[in-house]
Amino acid sequence: MFLKIVRSAQGIDYVYVVEGYRDSSGIIRHKYLFSLGKLEDFLQTPSFQKLARRALGNSTERKIELKSISEGKVVYWGHSLIKKLWDSFEFDRFFNGKRARKRFDIARAVFYMTARHMMLSDSKLGMYESRIDFLGFETVGINHLYRALDVLAERKEEIEEHLFQRRYNLFNSHVDVVFYDVTTVYFESQREDVLRKYGFSKDGKIGSVQIVLGLLIDKEGFPIGYEIFPGNSFDGKTLIPFLEKIKKRFSLNRIILVADRGINSKLNLLKLREMGFGYIVALRLRNASEEILKEVFNQADYKEVTNSEGVFKYKTLRQRFRLRDEEGKLREIEDTVVVSYSDRRAERDRAERQRLIQKAIRLLETPSAIEGLNKRGGKKYIKAEQSSKYFLDEELIERDRAFEGYYAIQSSEENLKAEQILEAYHSLWKIEESFRIMKHTLEIRPVYHWSEQRIKGHLVVCFLSFLFMRMLEEVLSREVSAERIREALRSITFTEFSIEGVQYYLRNKMDRVARELFKGLKVAMPENITEKENFKI
Structure with missing residues (x-):
């Protein structure tokens, strides 16, 4: 932004606050934000005359000639x-x-x-x-x-x-x-x-x-x-x-x-262990073994916490996972699995499932549109027969219903408590x-x-x-x-202008957060007005 003087058809100079911008072709254009009135009136105001005298270091009451004062241009200084x-x-x-x-x-x-x-x-x-x-x-x-x-x-x-x-x-x-x-x-x-x-x-x-x-x-x-x-x-x-x-x-x-969970493959976890790294990662419950799922849905041993968001409960399991390494050798890792359930998550999962069911129902009304879609979205709950007939996959819907509210985290860290694992993952x-x-x-x-x-x-x-x-x-x-x-x-900006050929920087009003940054970083605030020669950029 900067100040621009515009002469009217009647030969009167007006002061405008103008903002520069680039149009769709990359050409720099000017947008007139508002007018500060006639130039003569603006420059003769006591506040501006006081500023001019301060800039000149002159304590006399003499008037500053209009032609000796340049247009102002606003420049950024937040990079300081x-x-x-x-x-x-x-x-x-x-x-x-x-x-x-x-x-x-x-x-x-x-x-x-x-x-x-x-x-x-x-x-x-x-x-x-x-x-x-x-x-x-x-x-x-x-x-x-x-x-x-x-x-x-x-x-x-x-x-x-x-x-x-x-x-x-x-x-x-x-x-x-x-x-x-x-x-x-x-x-x-x-x-x-x-x-x-x-x-x-x-x-x-x-x-x-x-x-x-x-x-x-x-x-x-x-x-x-x-x-x-x-x-x-x-x-x-x-x-x-x-x-x-x-x-x-x-x-x-x-x-x-x-x-x-995007990086949770058994091979990745094995390599992390071999590199000497520990891990805390999400576990895909829907792909988990029947042994793990049996423990998940068994309500024994859960520790329950009730707060304003409803019930939150969790339990800890120790599980062995088998895999083949890159050379085809059978390997085994043993990890801690923390399973949790929350009412809030269940409510969110339920709403998402209902949304997808409704999308699936709408898709079934136009079967020709289904084939080209991937399994994301509403097609998740659509099942096809060999005759290319489509219908709702009620079995999958019921399976997803059982998982609502449940989540699992897998960790290599035996010495961490369940609360610490949950806190780390939630971060x-x-x-x-x-x-x-x-x-x-x-x-x-x-x-x-x-x-x-x-x-x-x-x-x-x-x-x-x-x-x-x-x-x-x-x-x-x-x-x-x-x-x-x-x-x-x-x-954090200055208005750059000159009086009688001498250039000055006038500090503009900055917001509260900017002032707090100056204080927190222990950077000295610039003077209200500084001669360019003495200004340290």
């Missing part, structure tokens, strides 16, 4: 807070090294993309075209941004290791419980390549190629590392290759991995929240880069942005959402 976090990891030295001569400042380009992504998501071209709206980045060129992406792609693992060492040493943190999950990131494209493939989209984005993103976070919700896989990769196939890389690069000796929401922040708040997708190198560089920027957003949340004791923090960063 992010820079405090950036410096805590010594990233300037990490990226630029000790080279005396450099073609460009890599650290500045990477920092601009990271901070900009936290405040306002945009394409790299958009970042370049609007760089003058962010104090201190006027000299960043479009070639700097693209080259920086290449550097990020090349040094991705080195960056993760640097972050890991700095965070878990500098902040005296330690890793014992970690969470893993995968999501998909789509592209506005239908062209497949080695990385971008068609696959099941967790965003429900049909007809676009995608990649699969595996993310590992610690128990506080901070990212440890990530890996990308071709878009047609199955969730369960991503875990072991990822952890093998992580184990070699980081000092991860004994950790407990918490994950959803899996942290990684779901992480994906939500990356996808919706920081807008990781869609991705507009096409080359594998640029895609990888873009994801490093998103990774850094997510880390720093988590750190800002921690500064505010996790009491403020990432979306609200993003708004606060955008509220």
